[in-house]
Amino acid sequence: MxxxxxxxxxxxxxxxxxxxxxxxxxxxxxxxxxxxxxxxxxxxxxxxxxxxxxxxxxxxxxxxxxxxxxxxxxxxxAGGHRGRQEIAVRQTESTSMIRVPGGPRLRCAGGSPVSRLSVP
Incomplete structure (x- = not known):
């Protein structure tokens, strides 16, 4: 919607x-x-x-x-957003590749995927 x-x-x-x-x-x-x-x-x-x-x-x-x-x-x-946000952070930190529909695959070069992305 x-x-x-x-x-x-x-x-x-x-x-x-x-x-x-x-x-x-x-x-x-x-x-x-x-x-x-x-x-x-x-x-x-x-x-x-x-x-x-x-x-x-x-x-x-x-x-x-x-x-x-x-x-x-x-x-x-129900208990607030903090717990759900912590889960999302852990999932992001353990990510090794981010797929962007219609775009390149982004590989994580160590550390947080958000801080270090490289296009193969």
């Missing part, structure tokens, strides 16, 4: 104005902090003129795996 409004040339405030919603509601929906009710999802795709993706989005949101993933993510963040 976060990429489609930008591709339609709408940012958060413009989209909120078009829908008659608070900007905070648009932000929560875009960032996945709140799952959209069916009516809001229909209004969203109408506002960005992307009715072609409505069925797909409804299907994704109804999918039990998506609901489980959302609950799992909320549990991870």
């Amino acid at each position: 976060s990429r489609a409004p930008a591709s339609a040339g709408l940012e958060g405030k413009a989209l909120a104005a078009r829908l008659g919603w608070q900007t905070s509601k648009v932000s929560r929906l875009q960032n996945g902090r709140q799952p959209p009710p069916r009516g809001d999802l229909t209004a969203w795709v109408s506002a960005i003129d992307r009715l072609d993706v409505e069925t797909e989005l409804h299907g994704l949101l109804a999918c039990p795996a998506m609901k489980q993933r959302n609950r799992s993510w909320r549990r991870q963040l």
